[in-house]
Amino acid sequence: MSILVNENSRVIVQGFTGSEGTFHTGQMIEYGTQIVGGVTPGKGGLMHLDRPIFNTVADAVSATGADVSIIFVPPPFAADAIMEAADSGIKVVVCITEGIPIRDMVHVKEYVKSRNVRLIGPNCPGIITPPHTKIGIMPAFIHRPGTIGIVSRSGTLAYEAVDQVTKSGLGQSTGIGIGGDPIPGTTILDAIQLFMEDPETEGIVMIGEIGGSMETEAGYWMKSHGTKPVVSFIAGATAPKGRTMGHAGAIIGGKSDTAEAKKAILRECGVYVVDSPADIGITMKKLVK
Amino acid sequence: MNLHEYQSKSILKQYGVAIPEGIPVQTPGEAVKAAEIIQNSTGSDKWVIKAQVHAGGRGKGGGVKVAKSIEEVRLYAGQIIGMTLITPQTGAQGKKVRKVLVEQNIFYPGLTEPSEIYMSVLLNRQKGHTILMYSPRGGMEIEKVAEETPEQIFTEEIDPKVGLQPFQARKVAFNLGLAGEAHKNMVKFVHGIFAAYDGTDASLIEINPVFKTSDDKILAADAKVVIDNNALFRHLDIAAMRDYDEEDPIEVEASRNDLNYVKLNGNVGCMVNGAGLAMATMDIIKLSGGDPANFLDVGGSANAKRVEAGFRIILKDPNVKAILVNIFGGIVRCDRVAQGVVDAYNNIGKIEVPIIVRLQGTNAEEGKRIIDESGLRVLSAITLQEAADQVNTVLS
Numbered sequence: 001m002s003i004l005v006n007e008n009s010r011v012i013v014q015g016f017t018g019s020e021g022t023f024h025t026g027q028m029i030e031y032g033t034q035i036v037g038g039v040t041p042g043k044g045g046l047m048h049l050d051r052p053i054f055n056t057v058a059d060a061v062s063a064t065g066a067d068v069s070i071i072f073v074p075p076p077f078a079a080d081a082i083m084e085a086a087d088s089g090i091k092v093v094v095c096i097t098e099g100i101p102i103r104d105m106v107h108v109k110e111y112v113k114s115r116n117v118r119l120i121g122p123n124c125p126g127i128i129t130p131p132h133t134k135i136g137i138m139p140a141f142i143h144r145p146g147t148i149g150i151v152s153r154s155g156t157l158a159y160e161a162v163d164q165v166t167k168s169g170l171g172q173s174t175g176i177g178i179g180g181d182p183i184p185g186t187t188i189l190d191a192i193q194l195f196m197e198d199p200e201t202e203g204i205v206m207i208g209e210i211g212g213s214m215e216t217e218a219g220y221w222m223k224s225h226g227t228k229p230v231v232s233f234i235a236g237a238t239a240p241k242g243r244t245m246g247h248a249g250a251i252i253g254g255k256s257d258t259a260e261a262k263k264a265i266l267r268e269c270g271v272y273v274v275d276s277p278a279d280i281g282i283t284m285k286k287l288v289k
Numbered sequence: 290m291n292l293h294e295y296q297s298k299s300i301l302k303q304y305g306v307a308i309p310e311g312i313p314v315q316t317p318g319e320a321v322k323a324a325e326i327i328q329n330s331t332g333s334d335k336w337v338i339k340a341q342v343h344a345g346g347r348g349k350g351g352g353v354k355v356a357k358s359i360e361e362v363r364l365y366a367g368q369i370i371g372m373t374l375i376t377p378q379t380g381a382q383g384k385k386v387r388k389v390l391v392e393q394n395i396f397y398p399g400l401t402e403p404s405e406i407y408m409s410v411l412l413n414r415q416k417g418h419t420i421l422m423y424s425p426r427g428g429m430e431i432e433k434v435a436e437e438t439p440e441q442i443f444t445e446e447i448d449p450k451v452g453l454q455p456f457q458a459r460k461v462a463f464n465l466g467l468a469g470e471a472h473k474n475m476v477k478f479v480h481g482i483f484a485a486y487d488g489t490d491a492s493l494i495e496i497n498p499v500f501k502t503s504d505d506k507i508l509a510a511d512a513k514v515v516i517d518n519n520a521l522f523r524h525l526d527i528a529a530m531r532d533y534d535e536e537d538p539i540e541v542e543a544s545r546n547d548l549n550y551v552k553l554n555g556n557v558g559c560m561v562n563g564a565g566l567a568m569a570t571m572d573i574i575k576l577s578g579g580d581p582a583n584f585l586d587v588g589g590s591a592n593a594k595r596v597e598a599g600f601r602i603i604l605k606d607p608n609v610k611a612i613l614v615n616i617f618g619g620i621v622r623c624d625r626v627a628q629g630v631v632d633a634y635n636n637i638g639k640i641e642v643p644i645i646v647r648l649q650g651t652n653a654e655e656g657k658r659i660i661d662e663s664g665l666r667v668l669s670a671i672t673l674q675e676a677a678d679q680v681n682t683v684l685s
């Protein structure tokens with residue numbers, strides 16, 4: 001079992017023929033993801049990677065029955081691409097693009113909400129349900145099918161967590177990278193709720209960081225609704241105040257968005273918080289059979 | 290991107306926000322000329338001389354002075370230009386002042402009592418909306434107001450579908466207790482700063498204080514505008530305002546090499562791919578008894594050129610006693626990164642500090658073999674904990 005995507009997902013790629021789109025589409029096809037086509041305006045009717053190219057997402061959806069889109073479009077055009085997908089019948093939009101202006105995302109967030117569409121990202125590694133469905137750019141080989149749901153704001157730190165979980169003998173139901181931007185389409189709480197409802201997810205790894213309040217919002221919800229063990233690491237205990245640490249979202253503002261404050265609140269809410277990023281896998285292993 | 294006060298004000302003015310008459314200058318002579326021009330246009334016979342650096346609390350450090358004569362303009366401008374200004378935000382090393390803003394005095398006597406207001410426009414991350422935040426207690430730190438009198442801070446949510454509405458601007462003016470001309474001017478002011486926020490892709494506009502003059506004008510007496518870096522591609526005029534003198538030279542060099550570097554005060558340099566893993570690496574260094582010297586994200590590709598640039602930047606910091614390279618290979622292959630480390634090492638020549646390289650993910654074992662067989666003074670590790678322990682060993 002899994003959340004949001006599985007082997008029945010029919011996926012199109014926006015920004016299909018660019019270098020990023022081409023490389024990662026090849027990787028996704030190799031993993032077994034059902035890539036049914038792609039969109040590059042002006043190249044409709046041609047083929048790429050043995051898949052049809054369409055001029056518009058609407059054309060792609062009506063011809064292929066696609067329900068998921070992954071976006072590799074450059075930042076100035078990415079907001080438009082997300083809204084096009086949302087307006088064309090796509091149900092889950094995964095946006096990999098890094099560097100979308102905040103103002104664009106303010107509008108995009110409202111737009112996808114009004115159309116009842118799930119946006120993952122932007123600035124994220126995507127989503128993976130092993131062993132056949134990867135809609136993203138993460139290294140597939142570290143994953144193994146299993147019962148642990150993984151949600152993370154960071155890409156490579158999520159890989160670290162996945163790798164530890166796999167090496168501990170467990171595997172993943174679904175791994176979802178929500179991205180490091182200040183306005184994510186899917187929040188940590190959204191992902192946690194989906195994992196709590198998923199019958200085959202037995203435990204959850206939640207990788208957070210300094211900045212914002214997404215982790216604590218998830219914590220407060222879990223305090224009264226949580227039914228599964230959750231292991232969490234919050235990156236940035238050593239980060240200086242007021243500086244952006246790579247992710248636009250990772251900036252410490254007030255007192256409550258430091259790593260220490262978040263950890264304390266999460267512990268109060270019954271989350272198993274690890275101080276060392278090396279302890280994620282072994283801690284999860286102890287909590288599930 | 291941060292802007293100077295004078296740059297922020299010139300942007301606000303374009304959006305109809307009223308500001309005091311002012312001219313930025315670089316010498317005392319220019320300051321005198323500016324003061325005379327301002328006197329001719331406004332009649333002001335006092336001037337404020339304000340240091341232009343990217344830091345708040347300038348007044349506390351002696352960077353803001355009121356001149357009561359042209360002679361004082363020359364004197365104070367001379368004192369402030371070239372000084373190293375230390376404020377609560379600059380740290381102990383301070384910031385060198387290269388420019389001052391000469392402004393008309395807005396504290397003139399009149400029919401009504403002048404007052405100071407706080408106002409900012411920023412992102413409410415929880416909702417993904419823009420909010421307007423304001424308080425009748427201006428001229429002091431808003432954090433302090435929030436602590437002492439939280440009921441004196443008001444917010445107004447802006448619906449992204451329709452933007453700021455006139456009723457919201459009126460509400461602001463009423464909540465601030467303004468009437469008559471001052472009320473009208475405040476409504477205009479609020480519309481202006483929201484238009485500036487929206488029009489420039491700002492991530493923050495903070496006006497503290499907004500000044501109500503004795504003749505009921507509403508002016509931005511100070512201004513801090515921060516622009517969303519991701520949106521600079523559509524604001525080339527603003528991008529050109531970037532003042533490299535205000536930034537750490539090593540961080541500037543890093544950004545030219547597409548590296549994300551933040552200097553810290555510890556002794557263990559680190560180079561990592563990905564921001565989250567970079568922070569986690571800093572954290573485990575600390576937990577294992579070391580102290581991170583920097584944050585450095587080499588990005589997803591982590592090729593040989595970037596790795597070399599990363600080493601050169603880390604080595605500029607004399608406090609660095611060891612370097613930890615932590616790469617989780619996904620798309621990037623660890624054997625390539627390992628080769629990059631070896632090449633960089635050889636290109637730079639002798640590196641005096643020990644290097645620990647932790648490679649995990651795609652082709653990690655091959656990468657480790659390349660490091661181990663290179664004959665260089667480089668230690669390799671596979672797990673995160675191993676790497677941190679090795680750092681600790683070489684330091685002790």
